[in-house]
Amino acid sequence: MADSPVMELRNITLRFGGVTAISxxxxxxxxxxxxxIIGPNGAGKSSMxxxxxxxxxxxxxxxxxxxxxxxxxxPWQVARQGVARTFQNIALFEGMSVLDNVMxxxxxxxxxxxxxxxxxxxxxxxxxxxxxxxxxEVIDFxxxxxxxxxxxxxLPYGLKKRVELAxxxxxxxxxxxxxxxxxxxxxxxxxxxxxxxxxxxxxxxTTVVLIEHDMGVVMDLSDRVxxxxxxxxxxxxxxxxxxxxxxxxDAYLGVAHD
Numbered sequence: 001m002a003d004s005p006v007m008e009l010r011n012i013t014l015r016f017g018g019v020t021a022i023s024x025x026x027x028x029x030x031x032x033x034x035x036x037i038i039g040p041n042g043a044g045k046s047s048m049x050x051x052x053x054x055x056x057x058x059x060x061x062x063x064x065x066x067x068x069x070x071x072x073x074x075p076w077q078v079a080r081q082g083v084a085r086t087f088q089n090i091a092l093f094e095g096m097s098v099l100d101n102v103m104x105x106x107x108x109x110x111x112x113x114x115x116x117x118x119x120x121x122x123x124x125x126x127x128x129x130x131x132x133x134x135x136x137e138v139i140d141f142x143x144x145x146x147x148x149x150x151x152x153x154x155l156p157y158g159l160k161k162r163v164e165l166a167x168x169x170x171x172x173x174x175x176x177x178x179x180x181x182x183x184x185x186x187x188x189x190x191x192x193x194x195x196x197x198x199x200x201x202x203x204x205x206t207t208v209v210l211i212e213h214d215m216g217v218v219m220d221l222s223d224r225v226x227x228x229x230x231x232x233x234x235x236x237x238x239x240x241x242x243x244x245x246x247x248x249x250d251a252y253l254g255v256a257h258d
Contacts, residue, residue, distance in 0.1 A: 003073065003183075004030065004031050005029060005064075006029055006030070006065070006066060006174070006175065006207055007027035007028065007029040007063065007065050007066075008026075008027075008028045008029075008050065008062075008063070008064040009025060009026060009027055009028070009029075009048070009051070009052070009061070009063060009187065010061055010062045010063075010064060011024050011025070011026055011060060011061040011062070012024070012025045012026070012048070012058045012060070012061035012062075012063075013059055013060035013061055013135050014024075014044075014047055014051060014053060014056055014058045014059065015056055020231050021044045021231055022044045022046040022047055022048060022051070022058065022228075022231050023230075023231040023232050024060075024232075025044075025048070025061075025231075025232070025233045026061075026230070026233070027053065027073050027226045027233060027236055029175070029207060029209060029225075030207070030224075031207060032205055032207055033199070033201075033207060033208075033223040033224060034197070034198075034201050034206070034207075034208045034221050034222050034223050035171040035208065035210065035222065035223065035224055035225075035226070036206060036209075036210045036211070036212065036213050036218045036221070036224070036225045036226070037049070037209065037210070037225075037226045037228060038211070038212065038213075038215070038218055038225060038226070038227050038228070038242075039227055039228035039229050039251075040251070042227050042229040042230070043230060043231070044228050044230075044231040045211045045228055046088060046179055046211065046251065048066060049085065049171065049177050049179055049209070049211060052083070052175075052177060052209065053075055053078055053083060053177055054074060054075045054077065054078035054083075055075050057072045060147050060172070065081065067251075073109070075086075076108070079171065079253070080108050081174075082169040082172075082173050082174035082175060083173060083174070083177065084105070084169070084173035084175075084176055085168060085176070085177035085178070085179065086161075086164045086165055086166040086167075086168050086177070086178050086179060086181055088178055088179040088180045088183065088211075090160050090161065090164055091164070092152045092160060092163060092167070093152065094151070094152050094153035095151055095152075095153060096149055096151065096152060097148065097149050097150060097151055098139070098144060098147050098148050098149070098152060098154070098155075098166075099132075099135060099136075099139065099148045099149060100172050100184070101152055101163055101166075101167055102138060102139060102166045102167050103131060103132065103135050103170070104167060104170075105135070105138075105166070105167040105169070105170030105171045106134060106170050106171065107171075108140040108171055109208050115168055120154055127146055128218040134170060134172070135170050135253070136148075136204045137168045138166045138170050139166060139251065140226055141169070141196075141199075142162055142165065142166050142169075142193060142196060143168065144159065147159060147163075152185035153231045157184055157185075158185055158186070158189040158192075161181060161182075161184075161185065161189075161193065162193070163183065165178075165193075165196065171206075173206060174206065174207060175206070175207045175208075175209065175251060176195070176200065176206050176207070176208050176209070176210045177202065178208065178209070178210045178211065178212075179211050180211055180212060180213065181193055181197070181210070181212065182194075182214055182217060183213070184213060190214065190217060193207045194217055194220065194221060197210070198221065200225060201216055210222065216237070216245075218239070219239040222239055222240075224236070224237060224238055224239070225237065225238070225242045227242055227245070227247075227251075229251040232241050234247045234248060234251055235247060237239045
């Protein structure tokens, strides 16, 4: 794991009306690491992920990406910088096949104009072939070849989560944001998803930012863990350091939260 930060969140504060979702939080994300963000429900984790992905713009603080301050840009512009994500609630096209859903992850790589696409000639044809090949490679990597032509709406929950991961990977991200990728899964499905996340990080060198409630998964997968509670950062370090942090124990690990 490299030591250089690929992204820095500096003094981020995010408010919705009179409610402060994130209060003056700073931490970094290092190149090639698996970085977990944990905390009880309502801690501000998903809001932080939305700041990273450009969906929310904080009222105070700065996002630095590869050594440069990132302006307030749109989510699609963030995606073009190499950031892809999955969602807490599955956001797939239920009536489309697995392959077609994965292909939508290639949109940021499609440059041909509408006219060229309509006639499917030249650059548009070459792009289509290349993008389909990349999508098929991701499908093979996640071992979902047998359902590649199946409409997503017919799939069980665990496979839908894997298809959503495939769509994000199809974008060839440098940073992959995973918002509770194992929520609602059984033990076997969690083991499979954990293996795929480790493989993505190891084989592709993808930096992973992970929100997850299963502490066993977090402690096994993560290089470093940031802990949020009521919009504040109360712990940041290796899994071992976080486990021994009394503030974390009091706020999260040692207390049951609904």
